[in-house]
Amino acid sequence: MEERVSIIGGGTAGMICAKALAGRGIDAKVYEQKMRVGRPVHASGILSLKGLATLGIRHERAVTNTLNGANIHAGGRELRIRSDNTVAAVLDRTLLNEVCMDEAVAAGADVETRKRIGASEIESMRMQGLIAGADGAVSTVARHFSMGQIARYSLTYKAEYNVSAPDPGVVDLFFDNAAYKGLFAWICPNAKDILEIGVGIDSSHGNGKLAFERFIRTKEVADQINGQTPLSEGASMIPMCRRERIFDEENGVVLIGDAAGQVKATTGGGIIFGGNAALIAADAIEGRMREGHMLSEYERIFMERYGLDMRLHAFVNRFYSSMQPQHLGAMITLMKVFGAEGFFGRYGDMDLPSLMIKRFFLRSLAD
């Protein structure tokens, strides 16, 4: 009899899953290796308001800024996208993880910190019930159950400076495959007077820290940070595609969030897809425990809802990652001519490109 769900990893995916399970009266316990959940986190938190609403968490406590636009830079050109409304929030990732933990605990989940789970603990958890591996990009759970590899990673490095942004509602993204192949560099106003500078680069093409050092020497950054020492800095990694297998029927295991590679390949954002995967996984786990359903439902439903968009993100990422800087610049010029700034400002969707395409083609009906 499967009586308990052991959730390895106390990031957003693990906590959202724990909250959903505990809220239905299922015995759910989260194991987190860090002393305190969410400390430190070397990741950013730009999330669409629409995506945040799907997670069902009271995220407001973690919001430090809001955004209504982005400047996309490539090959010396710039695309300026502005929306009439606030489209995204910048969240303090430590606070977001704490909010998710508080809600999981309030729902009845148990959380144990300072507990790194290894092979022997995983085996005893398997005897007690089901396992959710929410243990991030380098997943011990995935390795233990031979659930395959994640074929591509980006290495990141970011730092925060005590600087106010010229336009606090706008994030700047810099695409340059000679310098940050596979992802991009960014300047984001995290809060009033806090500017985040970061870089992500494909792991087979370079090192996050070196790419970061190059980026902060560029005029765009150097003029703003003016030789300041960062308030905080750190390296991390982002899985850029799905893991080969995300469930194991026989052993009663699911992978969620970064452990499963549920990340938008265009931006490296994984909180919305990972959080929604956690909710779907909780449904599948409950279905197996109470009705004897298959865990494969988890993958089926996730792919039905998000498969097309995951593929579209991967396609766009492959497309821009293969272009020379000057060709990207020429593409931006062309996009401006064809009205891309207005299009993205009006129909843009940070999470679901398929919705953006639908909105575009249905606009004549909507207008």
Ligand SMILES: Cc1cc2nc3c(=O)[nH]c(=O)nc-3n(C[C@H](O)[C@H](O)[C@H](O)COP(=O)(O)OP(=O)(O)OC[C@H]3O[C@@H](n4cnc5c(N)ncnc54)[C@H](O)[C@@H]3O)c2cc1C
């Ligand atoms: C620089 C950077 C910027 C980003 N910006 C954004 C963004 O703007 N928007 C967005 O949506 N996403 C962003 N992301 C991605 C986002 O951070 C991840 O998708 C998200 O954190 C995944 O959540 P998770 O819970 O799956 O994994 P994690 O947040 O990685 O949590 C996994 C947890 O498991 C714990 N753990 C690991 N192994 C064990 C073990 N053996 N035993 C016990 N505990 C263990 C870890 O300590 C960790 O707390 C960014 C990432 C980076 C690196």
